[in-house]
Amino acid sequence: MSGAERSLVAAAAPVAAAVGTFGIVFGAAAEPLFGAPLTIASSVVVFSGAxxxxxxxxxxxGASSLxxxxxxxxxxxxxxxxxAAIRPRLAGTSPSSRFAAAWFVIDETVGLALTSDR
Known part of the structure; x- marks a missing residue:
């Protein structure tokens, strides 16, 4: 692993730990309301903790679905x-790569992308 890759892993590790912890807390809060299958589906489909x-x-x-x-x-x-903030960082990538990257657009990953050297 190169020095740049080690730096990236070191920067991403706290984000990964936070996301993992967040997932556990969300699961504990949502499971009594939704049940396990819908809680898991929500975590797969909705990639926004807020x-x-x-x-x-x-x-x-008791709020309405609407x-x-x-x-x-x-x-x-x-x-x-x-x-829009990270679009310049994705210049030169394929449309399929940009589509895949869109799935991981959260506050933390955008912060990492904007502060990394590349």
Whole structure:
């Protein structure tokens, strides 16, 4: 492993630990409300912690599905700005690579991308 790769792993390790911890906390909060299959599906399909916890909180409080959809959509709009911020970093990559990278656009990974040397 090169020095640059070691630096990248060292920078990403705290993010990975935080995401893992977050997943455990979300699972504990969502499982009583959704059951295991829907909790797991939510973690696979919804890659936004703020949206996931908002969804759990609103549904637990008895909010309508439309209210939940509206709230998580508004929260998700920030991903447009995050995507625009990292777009220059993805110049020269294939459309399929950009599509795959879009799945990992979260606050933490964008922060890493914007502060890395490349």
């Amino acid at each position: 949206a996931q916890f908002t969804m759990v909180g609103l549904l637990a409080a 209210s939940v959809l509206w709230a998580v959509t508004v929260l998700g709009l920030r991903h447009l700005a995050l995507g």
